[in-house]
Amino acid sequence: MKNIALVINAFHKNKVEATNLSTLQLAKELNSRGHNTIIVTDHKPNLPERETINGVKVYRIKMPFTDKINKLLFTLTGIKKVEKSENIKFDVIHGFSSSPLLATRTIIGKPLQKVKRIHTLKSKTKYSKTYLASPILNLLSKVTLGSKSIEEVITKYGTSKSKIKYINSHIDLNKFKTKSKNKSKNKKVVLFYGPLADRKGYKYLVDIIPRFKDNTLFIFLCKHSEAFKENKKKIDKQLKNQTNYKIILDEKNLIDYLSEAHITVFPYPNLDATESNPLSVIESMAMGIPTITSKLPETQELFRNRKDILFSKPKNSIDLYNKVSELLTNKELQNNLSKNGKSRAKDFDVKLITDKYLELY
Incomplete structure (x- = not known):
């Protein structure tokens, strides 16, 4: 001991x-x-x-x-x-x-x-x-x-x-397991989760929402942060004519929302002051959800584009729109990312990472 x-x-x-x-x-x-x-x-x-x-x-x-x-x-x-x-x-x-x-x-x-x-x-x-x-x-x-x-x-x-x-950083694979829950057939759910902070790149996702019809629902599942109220007001003002988005402050029911999502999107501008192994991305992949994130030096070290994950250009709303549109309509790509992403996420299991730390201790 x-x-x-x-x-x-x-x-x-x-x-x-x-x-x-x-x-x-x-x-x-x-x-x-x-x-x-x-x-x-x-x-x-x-x-x-x-x-x-x-x-x-x-x-x-x-x-x-x-x-x-x-x-x-x-x-x-x-x-x-x-x-x-x-x-x-x-x-x-x-x-x-x-x-x-x-x-x-x-x-x-x-x-x-x-x-x-x-x-x-x-x-x-x-x-x-x-x-x-x-x-x-x-x-x-x-x-x-x-x-x-x-x-x-x-x-x-x-x-x-x-x-x-x-x-690598770690997640609890026992928590992030695929849940048998029927996804909506009438609406495609695009999920972003984390603090509503500039460093998370949420605004690039906001920019593309008007280009989608009402059968695509964008959910921003947010953690409490100092900037939450101010940034929520900005989004509501920008999207005042839109009905296909929700901003939800809920830190306890993440698994339920992940289970409803058809895809997840994490459009980081960079990973400064954010884990170089972005845990939200890995958690999503662990649940078999097709995932989009930014093509950054750190993410390219971890994941294979179009095999484990789909990369979009950072700080580029036009490319993000194209990637979200593609992933929502390409069943073969969805299935490949779901299968391979889930397999890749196993490398970040807390039990495996603890073994590596104990070797150093």
Whole structure:
């Protein structure tokens, strides 16, 4: 048995964000195998300093600094606090972030003591200047990545290639199973889900809606975000004469909506600050739903165009319209993407990915 600290910032109980959910999934899987896994995060107002979520202990570390400094340094005292409270010694400190600078948290927990230090860079960071901190990644046991595009940047700024290990992000395949539910024969359902945020590219899908008749229904299944109300107003204004779309704020019934969808569309402009292995895409594929996403360096590493998935040009509403139209009418393409996509998604199962992390621990 190993004592494992999973280090992440802004772990909110009700924040439905990919990195938070996947961290909790990993902790649960590790615990199911007999390990003692604890999530260590920074303190947030109105949230308890200690609680248990789905059987996983979560410690939120309070420090007397600004939020930005706390986010960087909370493990300096936090790891020792948890060890003392739990009467344990951590064998592994595994941190998660987009920015290399935030690997500082993984390094300064239990300084100068023998412990495995793993850090996962989940995506490209939108704070490009923090790549100057890439040399500190050489102080870790390993850095795990899901994309070569991240490796290109961090090695350019000084991270040794010998420190890098490729491990994909994960999903719970037991949750994302094909559900026997009759899809509407009268309407074709096109589903987008995630935050209604510019970085998700929803506006490119909005642009094409007027070109479809009422027998195609576009559903935007949204997670709560600061921009939700404002962006919903913009969409409603742009589509004021349209009746073939719905914007739904629902974070609990994703599987039901996926089961009704004929296709899913994720038109990312880029994957900065979004997981380099986009989990929404993989979840959709796992359920056998024909999926469209943007042709980006990261997605081209993961998927085969017209075999696993259908690519559209990023930031290009005309091409997106053509791809959505094609996929809705091409049964052979639908069947191929459904079958191959479902098979490809198995490579991202949390059980398989946990095996790979345990090899590093």
